[in-house]
Structure formats: structure tokens, C-alpha cells
Amino acid sequence: MVERAPRPCSALKVLIIPTDSAKFQRNPEPGEPLPLEEKLTPIITEALAAAGRSPASFNGMDGVRAIFDSQGLDLNEKMAIERLVLTALDKARAEGRIPLDLQPVIYFRRSGNPSEINRPVTPSTKPKSGPFGVRFARRPIPGVKHVVLVASGKGGVGKSTVSANLAVALAKDHRVGLLDADVYGPSAQILLGLNGSMPVTSGSKLIPLEGHGVKVVSFGFLTDPTQPVIWRGPMVSKALEQFFYDVEWGELDYLIVDMPPGTGDVQMTFAERLPVAGAVIVTTPQDVALIDAHKALSMFEKLAVPVLGAVENMAWFSCPGCGHEEHIFGHEAFQDFLKARQLKLLARIPLRKEIRIHSDKGMPSARSSDGESNLPWNALAACIHAALPLEELLVAPQHPE
Ligand code: ADP
16 A cells, blocks of 8 residues: 655655654654655665665755765766656655655755755745745845746747847846756757857856856756757756756846746746746737736746736737738737736837847847847846846935934
């Protein structure tokens, strides 16, 4: 018979923090099955040994977290270990050795550092209650002032195009990074005309590539563009976490994050864990896209992420022959969406052949000298800057006694 684990393991796996591990840590009564972590430890050690890896890097379980020493491991090595362990756990689940819905988190920690595990959850920024009542803190990214998530409920609406052009337009006056977190279809490297791989510092930190004044980190630098990405949720979340925290971002005014489309585990994890200054919803004015935009918006509302407003992409098409404007994807439904959700309109971007061509050539429209091409992006950047200013708060003058 398959033993059931507490519910929090089945979803939002990456969020699980030691709060719940106490349930696994009590001593078993005589005749009671072994605590889960004692079952997991030999599965993981055997998997490492079978693959010819030293089990020494495995520092044991903390509740449902499998802790590894990250010393000397680069991102590829970490992902290889993660894959190995997840495969072993899949097998153990299939054999009924561990509960079907138990999904341990694989956690890398540098030895010698103060233990992340024992560190109290400090309210560095607003702590809040997650969907399972788990409390956590948003961890700031050193040197980064504002993290802006660009999201869409649906793929193909121009989210990556908007992310890249927004980043480039902001970079005209500010220090900007672009993190392409769209793991299943990374395109930042194409949109900004970059290729190659990210160098790694001696301290195992990734160095972003730079294009059009923007520091770029993308899954596209790690994956083969001709192969489908088959990473599983926990691996994606872990890799993304490294993309935020194990990167030499330097000082950034804005870090634009091109989110994967949808409202699944990965999106929720990042909306919850990151110190997000605001989210931007990108949609076309078409009903079918707006349904998913509603969902994305509701996700942010539930997770208390401030939404800065919406971008209406492919809002209209001007006939190059007669100048007639056609609302190919409709118009009223988008207006209704704004009104119903009390959302601010950040920008309306037309459907233009030039935008597509610029994107394909790695020369974003925001960099074009043609006003018709760059104006909408400059306007969007100005809106974001107005919503998230950089000026230091003025200190009230001290009155003499
Ligand atoms: P998503 O990130 O939402 O999947 P993309 O940004 O990759 O969408 O855009 C999908 C396709 O639509 C791309 O080929 C892109 O060049 C094109 N595209 C996006 N916005 C526009 C636009 N305003 N005008 C013309 N083509 C666009």
C-alpha cells in the first residue's frame, strides 16, 4: 500500500521550507514505517554511487529537501545531479517505495556558508502566506533595484517581443538586465542578436551576455534550439533560481523577466519568491488571449504582486497601401478587460511587419531610428519608469532644536 505524504509536496514543490519538515522528523513509534527522509537518503546515495559519483557531496535530507554541497559544481554539473536524483526518485515512486505525490526539492548549498536551512525566514521584504499557509520571504537580488515580470496567459501574443523591446528602450537611460525565463521557448538571444554561451566566473557565477545595452541571461544560451526542452518542473525552478541569484548582474536599475506563458507551478513560484516590483500583462485584444490574460492577472492578485498595467499588442494594422486601420484581433474586448479589472493601459503596439523583421534580425524596433518603430516602446519604457522611479527617497530636513 502506498503511504500518503502531506499535501504540500504535490504542488509548489520548490516553496516547501522546513516548516513542514517537522512532520517527517519525529521518531517513529515501534512498528511504524521509517520517516520519509530515512527512505530517501539511501535512494539518493545509491543513485549517485551507481553513476560513479561521490556520495560525499550529498549532505543528507532536511525534511523534503535533499541538500547537496555546491562547492566546485557548475550549472551543468548541478543539473546532471538533479536529473540523476529525479530519475532515481521516479523509479522509487513507480516501485511504491516512496509516496506517489512526494517530490523532494534538490537544494545546492555552498559548504562553509551559514546554513540556509537553519537560517530563520527573515522578513527582508513582505513575508506572506502561500497557498498552503507556508510563510516565506522574498529574497532580494543584490544590486537589482526593480524586478519587472512580463507575463501573458497565452503563448504567441508577443510577450518576448515586448520584454526585449521594453528592456532595450529602458536601457537608453538606465542599467537594464533581461532574463529570458521562457524555458520552453527562449528567444531573447535571437531578438537581441546574441549567440554563444555565458562565461562562468571562478566563483561559479554566470556572466550575462550583452546586447543593445542590455545584460541578457537566457535558457537559449544553454539549450540546443533544435531540440525540445524536456526539463521537469523542479529542474526548471531550480535553474531559474540560479539565473536570478547566481549571476553577476552587477548594478541594475531594472531587471525585466520574460516569464514562461501560463499560470503553472513555475510562474507561481517566481511570482511568489522574487522581490517583484511589478508585473506587466501582455495580450492581444482577441477574446481567446484575454481569457488567459484574466488568469495571469488573477494569479498576480492572489500572490499580492502589484500589476503595473497591460500592453495591448497587435492592437491594429495599418494598410501600407491606403493607410486604413484594421483591428484584426478586435478592440472592444480589450477595453472591457481593462475596465473590468481596473487595469492601466501601458502601451498599444500595432501589428507591423517591421516589428517582426527587426525581431528576426536581432535588431529590436526600440533601437530603430524610425519614430514609428521606436515610439511605442519608448512610451512603454517611460510608463514603467514613471511607475517605478529610481530616485532615492528624500530625507526630510532636520529641524534645529
Ligand atoms: P510570445 O513570447 O508571447 O510567445 P513572441 O514575442 O515570440 O510571442 O511573438 C510571436 C511572433 O509574433 C513572433 O514572430 C514576433 O516577431 C511576432 N510579433 C510579436 N509582436 C508583433 C507585432 N506587434 N507586430 C508584428 N509581429 C509581432
